[in-house]
Amino acid sequence: MSTMQQRMRGVSSTRAVVLGGSLAGLLAARVLSERFEQVVVIERDVLPLVAGQRRGVPHGRHLHGLHPRGREILDELFPGFTASLVAGGAVRCDVLRDTRWHLSGHQLRQAHIGLPALFASRPFLEDHVRALVRRLPGVRFLDDNSVCGLTTTADKRTVTGVQVRGPGGVPAEVTGSLVVDATGRGSRTPVWLAELGYQRPEEDRVEIGLGYATRNYRLRPGAMRGDQMILTAATPANPRLGVLAVTEGGRHVLTIGGICGNYPPTAPADFDEFVAGLPSADIAEAIVGAEPLDDPLPFRFAASVRRRYERLAAFPVGLLIIGDAMCSFNPIYGQGMTVAATEAVALRRLLGRHAVPDARGYFRAIAAAIDVPWDIAVGADMAFPQVRGKRSAKVRLVNAYLPRLHAAAAHDEALAASLVRVIGLIDRPEVLLRPNRVLRVLRGNLIHARRSDPAPAAPVRQADAASQRIIDALTTPTPSGTPAAKATRPARQQPEAAGQRSEAGGIH
Numbered sequence: 392m393s394t395m396q397q398r399m400r401g402v403s404s405t406r407a408v409v410l411g412g413s414l415a416g417l418l419a420a421r422v423l424s425e426r427f428e429q430v431v432v433i434e435r436d437v438l439p440l441v442a443g444q445r446r447g448v449p450h451g452r453h454l455h456g457l458h459p460r461g462r463e464i465l466d467e468l469f470p471g472f473t474a475s476l477v478a479g480g481a482v483r484c485d486v487l488r489d490t491r492w493h494l495s496g497h498q499l500r501q502a503h504i505g506l507p508a509l510f511a512s513r514p515f516l517e518d519h520v521r522a523l524v525r526r527l528p529g530v531r532f533l534d535d536n537s538v539c540g541l542t543t544t545a546d547k548r549t550v551t552g553v554q555v556r557g558p559g560g561v562p563a564e565v566t567g568s569l570v571v572d573a574t575g576r577g578s579r580t581p582v583w584l585a586e587l588g589y590q591r592p593e594e595d596r597v598e599i600g601l602g603y604a605t606r607n608y609r610l611r612p613g614a615m616r617g618d619q620m621i622l623t624a625a626t627p628a629n630p631r632l633g634v635l636a637v638t639e640g641g642r643h644v645l646t647i648g649g650i651c652g653n654y655p656p657t658a659p660a661d662f663d664e665f666v667a668g669l670p671s672a673d674i675a676e677a678i679v680g681a682e683p684l685d686d687p688l689p690f691r692f693a694a695s696v697r698r699r700y701e702r703l704a705a706f707p708v709g710l711l712i713i714g715d716a717m718c719s720f721n722p723i724y725g726q727g728m729t730v731a732a733t734e735a736v737a738l739r740r741l742l743g744r745h746a747v748p749d750a751r752g753y754f755r756a757i758a759a760a761i762d763v764p765w766d767i768a769v770g771a772d773m774a775f776p777q778v779r780g781k782r783s784a785k786v787r788l789v790n791a792y793l794p795r796l797h798a799a800a801a802h803d804e805a806l807a808a809s810l811v812r813v814i815g816l817i818d819r820p821e822v823l824l825r826p827n828r829v830l831r832v833l834r835g836n837l838i839h840a841r842r843s844d845p846a847p848a849a850p851v852r853q854a855d856a857a858s859q860r861i862i863d864a865l866t867t868p869t870p871s872g873t874p875a876a877k878a879t880r881p882a883r884q885q886p887e888a889a890g891q892r893s894e895a896g897g898i899h
Contacts, residue, residue, distance in 0.1 A: 408567040415714025416573035418735035454646035455513040456725025459815035464732040480639030481511035490620040493671040495797040502804035550709040578716035595697040603648030607684040651777040657687040701754035799835030
């Protein structure tokens with residue numbers, strides 16, 4: 392038994408224990424440090440002293456996205472975080488002006504909107520966060536230790552800590568008045584609850600059958616034409632996707648993928664052929680003449696999983712869940728790290744009221760943080776007929792609307808700006824469904840359809856009629872008299888004068 396383990400055997404009301412040292416666990420430790428004298432982060436892996444891959448993050452070599460909202464939260468929790476990351480080699484740019492978004496076969500109109508994007512590899516970002524957390528007073532890391540189970544009071548109503556096994560399999564106990572499970576998708580909490588006599592949480596699953604592969608390159612000068620990212624989304628007609636983005640060290644990372652078994656190959660020549668078959672040719676053109684720095688590396692993701700802890704009738708005191716242990720998202724939308732950050736903010740707010748937050752109130756708050764990104768991801772997955780699942784009227788309506796929005800945003804920078812703010816989890820999706828936005832989409836589709844064909848054929852007239860039905864649905868008053876698109880107020884309001892430019896060229 393290590394000296395640290397011996398010190399942690401006594402029951403402590405001033406200690407919190409975090410299970411898992413990935414980003415969700417690190418952010419949990421950050422907010423817990425404001426309330427507890429001691430925070431112990433237990434991690435199964437031996438944590439690297441410098442940025443590097445580790446066993447506990449098998450997808451760490453693949454492209455990761457930190458959405459603008461996630462970057463904002465990290466700057467809030469660690470003042471100067473973005474500047475520090477950029478000084479270390481990360482790339483900061485404008486999320487719309489400096490990136491190419493190909494959605495539904497349309498490239499969004501590029502424009503400066505003053506919303507920063509941040510590009511860095513997962514190990515690089517996580518290493519910076521871990522270094523900042525290590526500096527916090529009272530935070531200690533216990534790595535190379537596996538968690539074997541929970542310890543509780545005799546009546547099993549209160550969690551008092553965890554049982555661990557260190558190097559060589561030596562058992563020990565780490566106590567604390569609050570345990571936060573941040574062990575990710577493979578969390579054992581459902582099993583532990585059952586062993587204690589509690590119900591396991593229900594699970595919502597969306598079987599997506601995603602496979603992707605990643606390769607690093609050094610591109611020829613000018614290959615990206617000044618952009619920092621090219622994203623080509625899958626379409627129902629072509630369920631292949633690709634993202635090529637800059638990362639630290641002057642490298643570019645290319646992740647390609649496909650759903651429902653349309654997996655990319657890893658043989659270099661076949662990998663290139665898959666890239667050539669993406670819905671847009673931009674990525675294939677960018678890697679012409681590039682120097683590959685490694686061989687393609689594959690990864691599989693079977694299903695998005697959301698555990699419904701908020702629906703449990705009973706739950707032990709002193710145990711909370713965060714990150715992928717609560718909800719594991721389809722990774723192609725890049726939401727995981729940002730959602731973990733929003734959950735940490737919710738935990739922080741509740742810790743301001745009680746050192747050990749009520750589990751029911753906590754899980755409701757976390758469910759609210761998950762709802763929007765989950766709906767975005769699942770709704771997008773349901774656009775593919777190969778994906779099995781119930782398609783509500785709302786999902787069918789939105790999936791009929793989004794390709795028209797994408798088409799209009801190819802020419803309308805105000806719509807493009809609104810769209811990337813929603814994707815970046817800055818604004819709620821309702822922003823895109825306001826009647827003035829929907830009318831703008833309809834007008835844009837009509838104008839460009841008629842420019843390409845002054846006498847619209849029947850399919851165009853049918854599309855116009857479909858767009859009108861969407862407007863009718865969105866502007867029909869609800870029982871309270873409020874139009875459907877305004878029934879839910881967005882978390883953040885954007886000025887209604889869409890398209891009004893600032894002196895810097897941004898959209899306001």
